[in-house]
Amino acid sequence: MQVQDLGELDGPVLLFGGPYSNLPATRAVRQRAHELSIRPDHMICTGDLVAYCGEPAETAAEIRSLGCAVVAGNCEKQLAAYQMDCGCGFETGSTCDLLSAGWYTHANAAIGADHRTWMAGLPDIVTFTHHGRRCAVIHGGVTDVSRFLWPVSPEAAFAEELALLQGITGQVDLVIAGHCGLAFRRRMGQVEWINAGVIGMPPNDGSPATRFAVLQSGAVRFERLDYDHLAAAGTMRAQGLTQGYDSALVTGYWPSEEVLPPELRRPALARG
Template identity: 30%
Template sequence: MRIALFSDTHGNLPATEAALAAIARARPDQVICLGDVAMFGPQPRETLAAIAALGCPVVMGNTDAWALDPAPTPDADENTVFYETVEAWCAAQLTATDKAQLRAFRPAIAVDLGDGNTLLCYHGSPRSFHEAVRAESSDEELDAIFADEPAILCAGGHTHTAMVRRHRHRLVVNPGSVGLPFALRRDGMAYNPPWAEYALIDYRSPADVAVTLCRAPVDVAQIVQVTLASDMPMADRWLADWSSP
């Protein structure tokens, strides 16, 4: 069984189209989106529509939930004001039909691997779409997060950082981000590199599993073009992170 995972498209349609085209070429048996679909990018409705057309199961992410119930942070700092200004604009673009699609997203998705084992999909962690599971998370932290979860494969997004690691009896996967992947410049500052991230899981048995972290190239010039053509606020600041190392 081949399962494709992608996450955190964040209203970036060119990157979403690049990732979905690459996933289609991989011919997976199942595709799952791990949430944060429309918000914080120049084409929220178009990105949501592209994923809806795919017809795959979608997990509810923290920004998906925010779109349904915007709650500005009181006394927010400059960065939070930036994020919430863009997200408020994105939420305002969504129609009632769009929001109905968001409400259909699920807190978690359990995939039957065909032999009694399970792949558990979530956004941040099994217990919260705000919680982060990281490569550097301790086994003790993950013991608390996963508790008695029996799934032998667990997958989430949220951190925008691709990862595969072992925890106890399971593999934990993060496919990275389609719409806003993170990388570090030589000076240690983060930027958005010119690719969309996703993952492929090839499962035959607990003893025969392969996880591939994948990248699909994206056209940054196209991202710039559609962003400037939109009326998304603070577009110049949003685009500033799409630069070279």
């Protein structure tokens, strides 16, 4: 495990995940940081820069030009290793697994050697101290970079990851993660687990707005990110990425809920 320590971050910290090749959303979160007077050295991405949407190389370049800290997601690891699938942790043969073939093929063709070399050097864990609290940022899990941890996952799953994480980093008070696409918080004794959400795809709630988080004065708040989702969807369609994620940017609903725990899925009537 490669660990990058950022030292003491004394002001607000903007936490975001999953740009997902969505260039308009990436530029929008950069603009929101500017509006909030948060510098790039106080921004941290939980990984998966490249995924579902239409501008993978451009999004990677935007993040690199921003200069914020980035944790390696499964997509970065797979692209850096020249692998032929996204390594997302979808069940083999599931709808999400089958849909991933289209967008990953597009991303794999678009990402050049320079971006892959940069991705190969990204840390697995980023640590920092904020208002006296020790914080650690990961992608999915320590056991597996693509492990899905949901707001309803068993306490034992979080405890397992926390124990392994602290075996690497030492005691932490706050864990920040990504991967699952939903922003949430859980508390385990004195440790708070935060998923910052993703900016590149809505959280399956019927609105195109996505999510990010801000850590300020020791507390975390979640914020909505509005951006030109119609432009992002149009770019996808122009490039033939019409497997369903293009519509998700507009409708706010994922093309498949198979990956979600049953209690987080929409009722059949709501799905239409």
